[in-house]
Amino acid sequence: MAMQDARHSLVQNASVDLKTLSVSALYDLVAPCVVPSGSPSARFANWSRTFHCTPLVVFEPCDVEQCRLIFELAQREQRTVRIVGAGLSPSDLACTSDFMLRTSKLNKLRVVDPEKHFVVCDGGIKLEDLERELATHNLALRNLGSISMQAMGGVITTATHGTGIEFKVLGDDVLSLSLLLADGTLVYCSRHENQDLFKATLCGLGSTGLVISVQIRVEPAFQLREAQVTRPFDEILANLDDIVHQAQHVRLWWYPQNKSVRVCSANRTTAIEPEHSEPSFKSFQPAFLTHHLVEFFLFLARIWPVLAYYIARYVAWMESAPKVVVGESGSILRADCRFAQHTTEWAIPYEHAQTCLIQLRDWLETEPYSENGTYPNFPIELRFSAPDDIWLSPAYGRRTCWIGIIQFKPYGLPVRYQELFRRFEAIMSSYDGRPHWAKPHHLGPHQLRRLYPHFDDFVAVLERVDPMGMFRNENVRRHIFGERGPAIDPRLFKQHKGASDSSFYA
Template structure:
């Protein structure tokens, strides 16, 4: 079966933020497993690389290629739903090109829901697994923690099944693969009965956030903070499962057509005409959206379905640099970043955009087979109980979060939690903002506190740590990635070597080694 003739020519792919684009030689959208297997065989015989892309929400250039580009939007059926007799979870098998928003609709029709979500639902199932997507919770970890098993087509054209107890090494590699060991074609997701989230949104000062740090992060099942450095305030969002009826959604100033345009126009002026205007914009927008008064313990309350509650409005095109570090190091990190932001503004060196998003996750694991623990997890559980019914207890080889000691959910403290800090810089009306100076300081601060970057974001690194072809420092564009090859070997150690072994075994001819310079710079090959 030849599928080369199904490929589109002259197709231009751009990621969501329009930071990067490419013109692949051929663009494919297979709709059957046979077509995917044949496509891998054809790529191998033609000495072409294959790169699989979903929604393109990653702002990185990891998914840029001049060879063959594959999109699985047409491979998106629900295959099976297996309900546990307890009624407390169901394992749902889907074709992995399905987008999250499509999955949400199917699950809702069955009275089910995903247990935890990231900020958006545009990504494909394969995409959220392959990039280490996470939410914001002291009980839940990476979204891949919900995965029971995977099926992939490797570089040899073989259809490979893997799970906690079958091909475990392949499973651990595939749970955060960056698309480099094969094409994920099927995934079984452990879902739970549909639930609503009762949330509160409090305005707190930066000092209040740090004062409450020790107890704040275990105070609710879902939790996130948006920090506005120039306003010296934060928004604390906390949510928990509830059976209460839904309420009218909160009003959003920037959610209106006028507010959104006005905000983006102000940012464009600051970026392109007068950067010192940035702090005033932040203060104005914060007051319009959240008000001026601190509301600790008395925030606005809302009840919504899980998807509406856990997803958020990402606003405009943006650069994103996100790192993970031990949560206990948070106050030190934030104090250091606050100082750097204030000094830079005083000297007119650079300005940051807001919010700086602060989240936590529980990425500790036992590295045990899921089947041995699931019955223990559901004992005494109700449909509104906090925490996960895990699909697996394995840590992906390329998990960038710190290795912390596991503890039962009842004993979780800050010591078990990963801190995520997300430094977003907007691109108003798709014009670039300067990011180099800010991101350099951000990375130095996070690295010194035991942090590592999110693989699929706009990290920069250093020519000192990168490998492969390098340029003189003055030749790099603002914010252009250098890489982290030597640091990644130090950070990931044997886990990186194990990933590379699996990658070589599953793809000996390099069918999935697209974006090769990126992989070399970061030590994947």
């Protein structure tokens, strides 16, 4: 009922027939939400500083009516509109050469219903802000990904996931959405109303419309007890299924360089235990030795690549001691991303995980010595999730093992990564791997149609709700519609175009 009330109040805000306004009148009306061209916010760079763009115009609307004006103006001027939250995607997913709409001011928590265990929030609210507000009501999200800087709209439209073999991607907890379509219509959708639009928007890459509000399931706040232990890779491989099922949330950090795996297993707890902490004089040393010193040596590894091997062994040793941490759920589920980085992540069927890991191990032992080989950084992350029914979710219809690799960018400087990622991707593809939508990959509609049974249904929804392609930026046109050419090539958005950091596809 609360969601229905919120929906009707939004619909009642619609008023003037925008078609009667001239283009100049539209420009006057959107002027208050235009970011000045001289502002740093008029340019965009993703978190890892791997992709950059300078949109034609950047808008920061405060309400639905301003969004309608922007959409009308875009249609008149035949421009696309890219909707951007926090810009965390390490690919060019958020980049555009046309209009950009930042959702930073559409960021409120609207409804809290502790009895029915849901809240309604704006699509632009950041997870970290939502978590903070939920805590004041003694509530929490059931699961989280590694970081909480993302906007809610980005979380659900890219199938952001946490870990836990019984937990689905975060978007599965969404109960309903209010969506502003390209023609300015505000539509309500759920599993019971406008189902196709709902299934398409959850992991829709922002191409169905602007997520105005989200009704999402929450729970009473809870604590997690996480045990961390380092074990030999062969032991993990032999007992993988038991390890994955030994706790509610299991995350593995694999250091191939010293053949070890850091196992992080977290369960809910009601025990009164203090959150793990160390005196400041002790905590400084690990922070210095595993961050600042490591970053410096990674910088040197750009000149002497073999150093990357020894750095990884050093970090694995530094973090090898057993540890138990107890704390509120968010503090346990989130992870430290350390430095800016290139990264790619793929989702493979869980039943292929052991075989795939063996092949990855064999490849990584020879990669640095192959033609154009690269010393891989550390660690390789493994997470797990349950099957879901979201059309383009990489976990659609199957239990999933998510495998991600990274190449750190010390001090934000370019590093080699393209061939490493290509070879990793080839192995993942051989196991029917599906790429994480927010991360770089080069699959087009021909390959994606084979991987996703509802791919054509998704495209049909896009053509119905956005026939002129107003929400199709270069990334969507490339991957979903198979377009090619210099106007949509990701190199368009690369800051460094030298041999060491050219495009992922170069």
